[in-house]
Amino acid sequence: xxxxxxxxxxxxxxxxxxxxxxxxxxxxxxxxxxxxxxxxxxxxxxxxxxxxxxxxxxxxxxxxxxxxxxxxxxxxxxxxxxxxxxxxxxxxxxxxxxxxxxxxxxxxxxxxxxxxxxxxx
Ligand SMILES: [Cu+2]
Numbered sequence: 001x002x003x004x005x006x007x008x009x010x011x012x013x014x015x016x017x018x019x020x021x022x023x024x025x026x027x028x029x030x031x032x033x034x035x036x037x038x039x040x041x042x043x044x045x046x047x048x049x050x051x052x053x054x055x056x057x058x059x060x061x062x063x064x065x066x067x068x069x070x071x072x073x074x075x076x077x078x079x080x081x082x083x084x085x086x087x088x089x090x091x092x093x094x095x096x097x098x099x100x101x102x103x104x105x106x107x108x109x110x111x112x113x114x115x116x117x118x119x120x121x
Contacts, residue, residue, distance in 0.1 A: 041097075042066065043116065045073045045087070045108075050116035059099045059120050066092045073108045075116070082118075086110070 041063040044051045048069065057063060065075050067087040075095065076083040081104060084093040098104060101120045108114040 043075060045069055045075075045114075048073075048111060048114055050075070050106075050108075050114065053115070054117045054119065056119040056121060057097045059097060059101060061097045062094050063097060063118070064092055064094050072110060073114070074110060075106055076109045077104045077106045077118070079104065082106070 041055070041057050041061050043055060043063060043065045045065065046068040055063070065084055065087060067073050067089060070089050072086050072088055074084055074086055075093075077098075081098045082095045084095050087093045097118065097120050099120075104118045104120065106116050106118060
């Protein structure tokens with residue numbers, strides 16, 4: 001019981017320390033900084049569209065696909081060189097870009113009118 005009660009106090013103390021350190025040093029703490037800057041290889045599926053519709057990456061890079069629709073989708077290369085398989089609504093998947101440079105058209109196998117293209121260079 002004591003441990004449970006101590007936690008908020010500790011957290012508050014730590015927060016105070018952190019805020020104090022920040023205000024004396026940096027004027028702008030890293031609020032809102034996002035990890036997306038680390039890797040821009042991202043395809044978002046929304047409203048039955050791949051965004052961006054054309055993406056260029058380096059050979060072997062990993063690409064994250066975020067499905068923001070309320071229905072399942074896939075990212076499947078026409079030549080099957082990559083395939084996320086089914087991505088559930090709200091879920092994400094990652095696939096690896098082909099090692100061979102070129103342009104790889106892909107579709108969603110569930111909705112085959114959905115088209116995108118991945119260029120490896
Ligand atoms: Cu789909």
